[in-house]
Amino acid sequence: MANYTDWLKLYSNEDRKNHALRVAETAEKLAATHGADKDKVFIAGILHDIARDYSGKQLLESAEQFGIAVSDLERHCPVLLHGPVAAKIADARLHIEDKDVLQAIHQHTLAAPDMSLASKIVYLADAIEPGRQFNSIGELRELARYKLDSALLAAMDSGISYLLEKKEIIHPKTIEARNYYILNSS
Numbered sequence: 001m002a003n004y005t006d007w008l009k010l011y012s013n014e015d016r017k018n019h020a021l022r023v024a025e026t027a028e029k030l031a032a033t034h035g036a037d038k039d040k041v042f043i044a045g046i047l048h049d050i051a052r053d054y055s056g057k058q059l060l061e062s063a064e065q066f067g068i069a070v071s072d073l074e075r076h077c078p079v080l081l082h083g084p085v086a087a088k089i090a091d092a093r094l095h096i097e098d099k100d101v102l103q104a105i106h107q108h109t110l111a112a113p114d115m116s117l118a119s120k121i122v123y124l125a126d127a128i129e130p131g132r133q134f135n136s137i138g139e140l141r142e143l144a145r146y147k148l149d150s151a152l153l154a155a156m157d158s159g160i161s162y163l164l165e166k167k168e169i170i171h172p173k174t175i176e177a178r179n180y181y182i183l184n185s186s
Ligand SMILES: [Fe+2]
Pocket: 048, 049, 052, 082, 108, 109
């Protein structure tokens, strides 16, 4: 944790840096509510978007360098790789060894079936941090406090609706994750 102000310097974009800090703080609060490790989600929140401002070319080069398998869809839309690339940077360059932290960074954009508590919290914190504004965000913030899986599903639905509206690509992993939580949420 001592390094986190240094890690923030990895963001060249001021807005992105402030977003990362707000995600970390939101994740820390959610961790306190849901009994997760506050430090882990804070660190993942700080680092989750360190590759978000990479160009498509940089993301594809980094993916190749780190041995990340790239699908045709991701080659067409490299921004989808910014989570996996950020996790590899955290591991290889920042020496973050904690698997929960790395996985939460990796999964923060696309989600995944059977996410860890830390991953769920970082995914949600990214969706509901105080800088985010969209219809029903108030309800989502409320839901995140007491029903984590329902909030996760609602956040996925809202993300998917946004992509549908924008006629953007929806990654199969996101669909797979949503189906999983529909089948498995209580
Ligand atoms: Fe992101």
